Amino acid sequence: MASPYMTFSREQWRGLRASTPLTISDEELACLQGLNEKLSLSEVADIYLPLSRLLNLYVGATQELYHATHTFLGKQDKKVPFIIGIAGSVAVGKSTTARILQTLLSRWPNHPKVDLVTTDGFLYPNRVLEERGLMKRKGFPESYNTKRLVSFLSDVKSGVPEVAAPVYSHLVYDIVPGEWQVVREPDILIVEGLNVLQTPVDEKQRRVTEVFVSDFFDFSIYVDAREEDIMKWYVERFKLLRETAFSNPASYFRRYANLTDEEATAVATSIWTEINGINLRKNILPTRGRAQLILEKGPDHMVQSVKLRRL
Template sequence: MRKTGYKNSRYIHFSREEWAELRAATPLVLGEEDLADLRGINEKLSLDEIASVYLPLSRLLNLYVAAAQSLYKVTDTFLGSPATKVPYIVGIGGSVAVGKSTTARILQALLSRWPDHPRVDLVTTDGFLYPNRVLEERGIMHRKGFPESYDQRRLVRFLADVKSGKEEVGAPVYSHLTYDIVPGEERVVRQPDIVILEGLNVLQSGDPGLGKQSTFVSDFFDFSIYVDADVRDIERWYVERFLTFKNTVFRDESSYFRRYVDLTEEEAIEEAERIWNEINGPNLRQNILPTRERAQLILEKSSRHEVRKVRLRKI
């Protein structure tokens, strides 16, 4: 198989067609009936996309997980300690509206069908946002999604507990409907084989809000993925998603964004563009995009939301 050559790059570059060949004999275990649960808002996910992009990726991750499990056994043997179960952690980062949540759901569905690691948990960093009350007290409600709006210490502690093999580890739950943490509710992780952590800033290696703390979320990743696209396309997808939400979930009586329901389409577009220009766009440029090259694998999307290129970091 020919790989696109970039001699001085840290990555091996693959076209969609080249990457699809690496599926080998991996069977497609998902059907049309699964797509509705996997695709995101305004995404046209197809079985061809899953077969060409995500099946090869699930095969690669399966090989990595098997190698990691063997390495853990070697370490336990060397230390003369009983074998411990250590979850493999995959981090997925990228902008708002780029499709990282869909990527995470697809990988969870595919990886859980491999016999060596049937238990795959998906956790989003949204649950580790500070409650709106705290954000308002600190005057950073308008910075929601920026690094300082997350309880980074709690997130690091969560990953440390998961990685240490703790039997049960709780994570806060976030409601996109109320736009806030759900009081008293937890998502419990019970020693899964794989944990997929998806979020905006997961690949960062530093944050002013952590002070002198030297341990970061990305330190716990065994493998990391960045979902990439042209910024202009991401902005368009964000506006399209906002319009879709305006006519659907924003209509719920409990929705934090119900005030947008009565906007005309033109007014809604203006509001979505304002939010992008003041919050999501700056966060992408300042905090998210600079972490892209830290990922071990980059999925580059076309304007049609399809992955057109894949970059895999050289070992």
């Protein structure tokens, strides 16, 4: 059966960069990458520059389409943000992908204002999760206030001048009361999260008029890797966090700061097995085929191939 995707090797994808300039320095990349992701500028040049060029072309075409529609309707041009969704497992590197793309896309002249919002801010507060018995299902679809996220994206797409998103703290592992991220008419909005391509798992819950988060996306990306590699990265990151975030007295995970390597490996593996791995297989991985582009990573966190959905 023919695939809905065109598949590009790393070498083939690199060739699509054309003359797109590299606008990120080593110092900037060090600030953008994740704790245990040691990406090189060659990874940016080979993978993310061609992707930024593709997205720039999509943004330009979409802007022209909106302009044509407004001309037909006899209305004044109104800026409509181009929204990019980025999905993938915990620890797969989607946050790094989002930050690198935000930086690269903001340096194209026709869309300099690029905002990034993570769906962590739309998790229910811990008190609500505790009331509903969902603390061990944090990150699963039911742990998010999806209605609020849909409302947020609807307002952004409708051109509301200022739209506020709740702020989540990974340090305290909870929503920060009274703190907001305000989005003010960006040219591009990147929305990064585990379940941004999710549709209702239970078909009985589906409604003809139901609106999904992905309905607001102009382009979607899934960051993919083998589960055994993702689990290894998760365990490595957990062990590194003992010396950084976990050592902070305010950290929700302060109790893990003094674990030995063996103890930390056991705890992280248990969390993956009981929570993150299940969420990946049941909820996240099944949405991969809904993405317009898939970045396929190898064991070293480097992208080995790219799949682009056929038009």
